[in-house]
Amino acid sequence: MRAGAACLLLAALLLPAARAEPSEDAPAAAMRDADYAAGKAALERKDWGEAVRRLQLAAQRDPESADLQNHLGYAHRNLGRMPEALRHYERAIALNPRHRGAHEYIGEAYLMLGDLANAEKHLAALRRICLLPCEEQKELEEAIRQHRLRPQRR
Secondary structure, three states, X not given: OHHHHHHHHHHHHHOOOOOOOOOXXXXXXXXXXXXXXHHHHHHHHOOHHHHHHHHXXXXXXXXXXXXXXXXXXXXXXXXXXXXXXXXXXXXXXXXXXXXXXXXHHHHHHHHHOOOHHHHHHHHHHXXXXXXXXXXXXXXXXXXXXXXXXXXXXX
């Protein structure tokens, strides 16, 4: 019995999995809500204002969606609205403390604000969450590495 379970676990780790964007917990949710789908499409087009508008409408109907909060944080961050971005990322993490995308994005937001200590805190969270290095962890590690290479302003 143990050998069979071990084989199944090994196969699950080694076989490529067909899955949605790793930063989403419930990727099918966008298919059930037109505003959510339109908001995600706006993100793809980098139409940040439209993304915020449509995602906020979707979030009114699904206020407990960590994915929506993460997407809202991302759109606000790209609009330069850092307090709003941080608020949405923090809400996503409060709803799902293991939300890899939210940890990556809030870490990147902290780097934009020059707050390396908080970025590293979220990298540490990703290292605990990901059994093997995950894409979000690798992305934040690289962002931190790049941040450290930049000359520091005085």
